Amino acid sequence: xxxxxxxxxxxxxxxxxxxxxxxxxxxxxxxxxxxxxxxxxxxxxxxxxxxxxxxxxxxxxxxxxxxxxxxxxxxxxxxxxxxxxxxxxxxxxxxxxxxxxxxxxxxxxxxxxxxxxxxxxxxxxxxxxxxxxxxxxxxxxxxxxxxxxxxxxxxxxxxxxxxxxxxxxxxxxxxxxxxxxx
Numbered sequence: 533x534x535x536x537x538x539x540x541x542x543x544x545x546x547x548x549x550x551x552x553x554x555x556x557x558x559x560x561x562x563x564x565x566x567x568x569x570x571x572x573x574x575x576x577x578x579x580x581x582x583x584x585x586x587x588x589x590x591x592x593x594x595x596x597x598x599x600x601x602x603x604x605x606x607x608x609x610x611x612x613x614x615x616x617x618x619x620x621x622x623x624x625x626x627x628x629x630x631x632x633x634x635x636x637x638x639x640x641x642x643x644x645x646x647x648x649x650x651x652x653x654x655x656x657x658x659x660x661x662x663x664x665x666x667x668x669x670x671x672x673x674x675x676x677x678x679x680x681x682x683x684x685x686x687x688x689x690x691x692x693x694x695x696x697x698x699x700x701x702x703x704x705x706x707x708x709x710x711x712x713x714x
């Protein structure tokens with residue numbers, strides 16, 4: 533999946549701005565699929581407009597700069613649906629936290645423990661955010677996807693909670709880590 537596809541997907545749900553596409557793809561209901569930057573969204577929208585898959589118009593706003601609003605065309609909707617027939621790419625998961633844990637044996641135990649509890653807290657915040665997002669979903673497929681994602685996040689937390697003592701025990705005792713740092 534690419535930024536073009538996400539733009540078309542969001543536009544199938546109604547007219548919107550590039551800013552709103554960015555917001556929905558980073559912190560909204562499309563944030564699970566692909567993170568899109570402003571630097572990739574606007575060129576994609578421009579190309580989609582050249583290909584007549586979307587249209588745009590400028591809307592004036594009182595006391596604010598004008599905004600460009602995009603809408604999907606029938607051809608754009610057809611192109612989006614056709615893109616869903618393509619084999620999806622593999623899921624991509626990268627984590628700086630994993631890198632940190634990979635070197636837990638080199639780090640002081642109290643730091644490893646601190647980072648793990650920070651991560652558990654962040655996961656709790658993510659779970660709350662996903663649950664809040666789900667409160668407004670009506671479409672069955674939207675609910676199913678949200679529940680699948682929520683299950684993945686909850687399972688990651690459960691593994692971390694259940695096995696945290698193992699990785700903490702691998703870390704250096706505080707006095708050994710302090711000597712190594714000198």
